Amino acid sequence: MTCSKVYYTDFHHGVEDNFIEKFERFLRKAGIEELDYDRKFTAIKIHFGEYGNMVYLRPGYARTVASIVKEHGGMPFAVDCNTLYAGRRKNALEHLDTAAINGFNPLSLGCNVIIGDGLKGDDDVEIPIDGEFVKNAKIGRAIADADIIITINHFKCHEMAGIGGALKNLAMGCASRRGKMEQHANGKVQVEQDKCIGCKKCTKMCAAEAISVEDKKASVDESKCTGCGLCIASCHYDAIDAVYGSLDEMCKKMAEYAKASILGKPSFHINIIADVSSSCDCRPNCQQPIVPNVGILASFDPVALDVASSDFVNEQIVIPGSKADKEGPDDIFTRTNPGTNWKVATEHAEKIGMGVSKYELIKI
Structure with a gap:
């Protein structure tokens, strides 16, 4: 069976070193420079975090990626799409304000910040994929127009999808508001x-x-x-x-949307396993992490990356008093959010040719 390479490093570094330098070295060794960036629009897909949430990823991760892309002649931009729900990221104006408050701006990132589906969340492109559940995925125009996609994902639990990683960032994160609605439609x-x-x-x-x-x-x-x-x-x-009976279909739709987001494009994916919260960064609050910080994983294969990241988390000791500290299934994600099954998305993504679940772990 074919397997994909997944690269891993922990958060430790020497006294004379700094973490950004280590992160940059890790990305280079993981192969991020293998893509042809010359004069290519490169979307750095990252969650800007809801207002009030404090566990979203720090801007330094995106800044490091943008620096490497520019070094190789690329044109990077940080991007996220508007939310379906009420909050402070439901239109581009509020979204950009929230992003700036959370530290995402051209000065901190070294690249421009764009809201992928426009002012009201309705600027999208229909990408035909003729999937089992989705025929035409509605992807934010700025992401659909990009030549290369790089995702930086805060790997965590999710109250409906089980996990939030590369696949979810490509699916829900890259979809316009009507695309998000299509994926959520049966999740009541x-x-x-x-x-x-x-x-x-x-x-x-x-x-x-x-x-x-x-x-x-x-x-x-x-x-x-x-x-x-x-x-x-x-x-x-x-x-x-x-209503958990419909979550499996939502996860399969997510897999098909994730495929549409990178269809015909080179892509690279990074999962940061830190502050592993029990819910999504869309929440305007912070939940106590369920496990200690693990490290960083990267791969060209988003399926293998999410599977490897889930395996890492499931090997950890649960933090006492966290939402995962209770009786329940061995799988930490299902125990934290009962009724969810993250494997539905990875298995469907593998079925439709997005990647493979078998991986070779390379520690750096």
């Missing part, structure tokens, strides 16, 4: 009435106006629900949960 939520106190926090977070409260109990109109899942994080009483 439900309210456990006995836990709900009618505080209405969920109604304020729901951009689709799918949640209403009567007699101090919330209910969801599934015909309006986009499945973005933001209400899940907004509830302090764990009264809202995903």
Whole structure:
């Protein structure tokens, strides 16, 4: 069986060294310079972090990548797409403000910052892939127009996809608002009435106006629900949960969207396994990390990269008091967010030819 090379380094470095220099050396040894950047628009896809979240990746990672790209004659830009849900990244103006507050700007990155799907999240390109679930993926125009894609991914848990890594950053992260809606369409939520106190926090977070409260109990109109899942994080009483029967289809759609994002383009992918939170960086809050910091992995194969990263996390000792510190399945991600199965996305991505799950780990 074919296997892909996945490169790994830890966070340790000598007293006379600094981490940025180590990260740069690691990228070069992992093969990032093998791509032809000369006069190529190179999208550095990174999550700018929601306002209030403090576990998103630091700008220094993107700055290092941009420097290497420019060194080889490329034209890099940092990019993210607008969110489907209500928040401070739902249009380009608020998104750029939030990115700047979180440290992502041309001065800190050494390259321009672009919102991939335009002012209102509707500037996209339909990319035909004729997948099992997706026929035409709606990808943010700036990403679709790029010649090369490099993803820098904060590897963590995700309350619907199980993990957030390279595949999710390529899929949800590169899709326009209607592309995100297409992926989420069957991922609905439900309210456990006995836990709900009618505080209405969920109604304020729901951009689709799918949640209403009567007699101090919330209910969801599934015909309006986009499945973005933001209400899940907004509830302090764990009264809202995903309807898990449809999550497998969402994960398969993600795999097909990820394929569309890099279809016909060279790409390189980096997973940073640090501050492994129990939920996405889209959340305006921080959850205690579930495992100690692990290190950095990189590969040309996003499937092998996500599988290797998941294996690394599952080998760690769970941090006491974290969301993963409880009885449940051996897989840390499923234990942290019950009902999720991250392997659905990687297995479907392998099936449609995005990469392979078998990998050769090369430690640097």
